Amino acid sequence: MKVATWNVNSLTARWPRVSAWLDETSPDVALLQETKQTDEKFPFADLKELGYESAHYGEGRWNGVAILSKVGLENVTRGFGDGDLEARVIGAQCGGLQVYSCYVPNGRALDSDHYQYKLRWLASLARTLAAREPGEHLVVGGDFNVAPRDLDVYDPSLFVGMTHASEPEREALRVLESGGLVDLTRRLHPDETIYSWWDYRNGAFHRGWGLRIDLLLVDQALAELATESYVDRDARKGVKPSDHAPVVGVFSL
DNA sequence: ATGTCACAGTCCCTGTGA
Numbered sequence: 429m430k431v432a433t434w435n436v437n438s439l440t441a442r443w444p445r446v447s448a449w450l451d452e453t454s455p456d457v458a459l460l461q462e463t464k465q466t467d468e469k470f471p472f473a474d475l476k477e478l479g480y481e482s483a484h485y486g487e488g489r490w491n492g493v494a495i496l497s498k499v500g501l502e503n504v505t506r507g508f509g510d511g512d513l514e515a516r517v518i519g520a521q522c523g524g525l526q527v528y529s530c531y532v533p534n535g536r537a538l539d540s541d542h543y544q545y546k547l548r549w550l551a552s553l554a555r556t557l558a559a560r561e562p563g564e565h566l567v568v569g570g571d572f573n574v575a576p577r578d579l580d581v582y583d584p585s586l587f588v589g590m591t592h593a594s595e596p597e598r599e600a601l602r603v604l605e606s607g608g609l610v611d612l613t614r615r616l617h618p619d620e621t622i623y624s625w626w627d628y629r630n631g632a633f634h635r636g637w638g639l640r641i642d643l644l645l646v647d648q649a650l651a652e653l654a655t656e657s658y659v660d661r662d663a664r665k666g667v668k669p670s671d672h673a674p675v676v677g678v679f680s681l
Numbered sequence: 682a683t684g685t686c687a688c689a690g691t692c693c694c695t696g697t698g699a
Contacts, residue, residue, distance in 0.1 A: 437687075438688080489688055627685080628684095
């Protein structure tokens with residue numbers, strides 16, 4: 429079972445790259461973020477031709493999350509059911525896994541209202557996951573906009589006092605981990621420098637100026653069944669890439 | 682430390698968000 433998460437930064441602009449990547453990588457389940465599409469515009473039929481059932485929660489210009497599956501797609505949920513209006517989380521059951529595709533608010537700056545929104549949003553996610561069925565396998569993937577450790581930041585000194593690496597954000601991730609979730613890529617590669625996002629500006633990708641902010645959080649039992657997890661850096665190269673690369677996990681179920 | 686990208690409306694430039 430191969431599961432991927434990818435912030436595509438507009439599925440409309442990225443369709444040639446995304447469709448080619450799905451075709452060659454063939455994940456069983458793919459979690460997408462920042463589709464930036466309405467549900468009406470989402471390419472359900474094109475994805476069907478690639479072998480995927482899909483569910484989308486979109487709003488148009490901003491945000492938008494999706495789940496693509498070759499192994500079944502049932503019991504789709506959109507949002508947290510707490511009145512939040514932005515399309516940032518969608519859940520479903522796929523091939524025996526409960527999965528969520530998450531686009532955590534950016535936060536912008538520590539003194540911004542958006543930063544408080546980010547912390548509230550992560551708390552809502554923790555509440556939602558705490559209510560899950562005991563014993564079911566869980567994959568919570570997405571763009572968390574948080575680098576869990578200094579190892580996940582190309583130059584930690586630049587991020588002191590900045591969003592993405594602040595202690596309250598990291599504490600919010602630890603709350604998810606204390607609820608039984610494991611940062612899969614880091615579990616399998618404890619000391620490796622791995623990034624998943626590089627700014628479009630300043631030639632950041634080629635200079636190695638990245639952050640690891642796209643995560644696959646999985647339950648302990650599923651983590652034990654994982655055989656590999658990696659970032660597909662090739663997807664960040666070439667013509668019209670997203671600024672994020674896909675994160676992949678493979679499980680021996 | 683800010684050299685890019687994507688989107689929609691103000692519509693071939695500008696503001697917003699990342």
